[in-house]
Amino acid sequence: MTTLTNARDTAASDRTAGFPAPKYPRVFGVGRDRLVQYAVLVIVALFVVAPIAPILYQSVRSKPLYDATGVFSFDAYVKLFTEAGFGQVILNTAIFAVLTTFLTLLFAIPMAVLVVRTKLPFGRILAGSMQWPFFVSSLLLGFGWIALYGPAGFISVEVQRWIGFVPWNLYSIPGMALTEAVGLAPIAYVFCANALRQSDASLESAAQVCGSGPLRILFRIIVPLLRPPIVYASVLIFSMSIETLSVPLLYGTPVRIEVFSTFLYTHGLQSIHPDYGVLASASTIILCVTIATVALQAKVLKNSQRFVSVRGKATRPRKLDLGWLKWIATALIVIYVVFGAALPILGLVLRSFTLIFTPLQSPFKTLTLQNYQTVFTYQSYIQSIWNSVIIAVIGAILVSALAMIAVVVAKRSTFRFARAVEYLALAPQAIPGIIVGIGFFWAFAIMPGGNLIQGTLTAVIIAFGLRALPTAFGSISPALMQIATELDNAGRVVGADWVGVFVRILRKLLVPAFAGAMLLVFVTMLKEYSAALFLSSADSNVIGTTMLELWVQGNTGSVAALATIQIAITAVVVGLANLLMKEKKDA
């Protein structure tokens, strides 16, 4: 930030010496820079505070918000901490979140480095397939894993036949963490891969000139430069695994391993006498934990100048050759992709075409299209597919745009509240989806004119958008940090103001990151459902809520059918996006 201030001063003195400063419109004596920056702050703040405020308020009320007879009290917090076994819940959550984050990075970083920066056989295909699990919500990945590796899964049964026992136990914290890690690894992968594609080849050339081999370059230059995306990814994944519900619910309930989210689910929403105070106070605590991790992240990345790699001078990264090692690397990636993602997803697709799915009977015996018929018979199910697509498309554009401007304000301005913008944009990752839903539900109820939004697609877009904002912010931010401020400074020297620098220079350099963020947001919003549980009405259901409905009815086949449809939509969109981007590159 200091360099920026200096640059401004230099630019100013340059201007006075030479040409007159260009004139920009000023409103009430405030430059348009500040106006834009304040606008971003207000939008992001409203966006984040709207659902949080009712929750904080609820956590210190003795009765549900709609009940006017409630009084101020800390009972909910007392109850939360005196609730039997809550210590165990915190411990389980901590182990689960740390293990998930560790495994995710263990999968994602080596794979990103290998695929993007070294010569691998079938590199392009591997790069694509690495991202598959991201297209499927972890609920479905969980179903798939249970069908294969659960106590009576297809693979477990086979292994048992060969060696007499099953050497793993899926229904355990490591089992949960492994599944969740496979589901989340694509996020870390995309973050790292984006950074690697832009990494500065001159540093590598310098190392090569000094006599370093490919492995040494890898470990001394490429990996250390990855610190910003790694830190972002770990913070995001850590908080995502604190709030994730589906996998702990599927694996943990039968063996009674409770984590934070399942505790909230069973004691709050599914409970015999639900207690919204406990729900709210627990969410408040999660919020504190995540704010702490974000603060930690800011501290780690304090000296962000060290990671700058896109400078005014263009370079082209070359791919390293690992020799015979590349075959081992390829084999490992293939094993991971096949067993972690491909087989479970294939199983899911196969499931959608069969009546029953069990190792006791060949799935081909009951091939059918009935599952799809069920989905396409009911108008409200078809509507939910359309709704999801509309929400994801509109959301992707709006959220990515907001995230990009927010990143620039947070990282590249002298704005007094730049830090605040960053914190606010990352805060939603701390709020569980269900809570976001309830919070917005209340916000719309209280807000003047909120009735018009309540229950409509707009409400769902806003809630899902909030959930996706940190993802978009996190994927654009490392890209911006790699763009050297000398480019901004050059712009300022020739007279552009802050908005001008953004519109003319940064916006263009950020296009790949923006496109990547749009894709991420699209996919995130397409598979998101928890925030919709409370917000959506009969007319604004989404694929996820429909899936949950069908699942509770025991209509697993149709759940798989919807999942397959969702995967197909995602695959088409991602495929088209890649084609378009490539075309642009070729042109």
Add this chain to the structure above:
Amino acid sequence: MNRLSRSSQPNRVRRWSTLAVASVAVFGLAASLSACSGDSGSKAPVNKIEQGTWPSYYPSDYGTIVDAAKKEGGELTIYSNTDQENWAPIFRDFQKKYPFVTKISANNLDSDEVFQKQLSEMSTGNAPADILVTNAVQAWAKYASEPDRVLDYTSPEMAKLPDYAQLMPGVAAMSMDPVGLAYNSSLLGSDLTSVADLAKLVQADPAKFKNKITTRDVSGSFGFTVSKGFVDGDPDAWTTLEKILPSARPETSSGTQIDKITSGEYLAGFFISSAVAFPQEEKASGIFKFIFPKDGTVVLGRGIGIAPKAPHANTAKLFLDFVLSEEGQNAVAEGGLTAYRDSVKQVEGRHTYQEIVDKAGEDAIIRVPYEITADADVKAFTDKWNGLLGK
């Protein structure tokens, strides 16, 4: 995104042609599949709906409700935890009877959420719901125990229905849905008729059943209601459960339970909702079997009530009367729920209360009362149950 390797034109063409071939293959598969999934032919008769006529026992001024309903714009909003499949025939036939009703929106919510949403909206003064439907006994009892929570309306159909049809003042039973015991018949090796049968099997071979039985999680409201109902209705229940529960694992939905019984992860499970289990029994014949235990079959009434300030109150009254009528109960059965009006005949693919009585025996039926259980009793019960579960 900015990939370095450039693809040449032929490469791209090849990719598109691969895509084309793949999609042709998929469509071919789809076509052949739809060919073999022929309709098995439903033997149920078409539900006859008479327009503009009502049974003789309806009040003579019933026409005024209909006229008032016509002025309400032909819309109806329902908050329920009942699925689209269950609703579809009911809506179809209701609209046949009253063609001026053009739009019925049924929100499918969690059992308790129905009331949370209704209460929240009532307090903000904008509550769009006309009708509330859920089988969450505790939640209904708690909600409707306060004044002005449901419209005080007694259907003329009540005279023709068994006395248990009135669950609470203003709350009628739309259907009487049983829960039962399911097992994997190809792995279990013997047939079951009761929970006690299962207890005997477990006692004979504990190793075989270790972690192989599933129960419904009693910390959830549905699991609590059905499990508590069973224990309250059968004096020997705890003795039986003490043998079974140490081998059991809890699950949070009937859907998960039937899926895992079919896959062989569990050998048997209870208490599973019939609406979920019957279709599975059909699909997985020879593997999955569903019975009503002779030592206690819990039956849950699905409560239906009209919101106190329903925007379409008269249409809502017509709907409530229709659901309880003979025409309506036929539609209820067609949708997969359990009709309880005597005159509804059991046909293939439809289920009635009489069928449960025939299968399990009159004495085995346990109808859960719509009463609030005190917090202390809830805790005592769940602690005892969870204490018995295997770790």
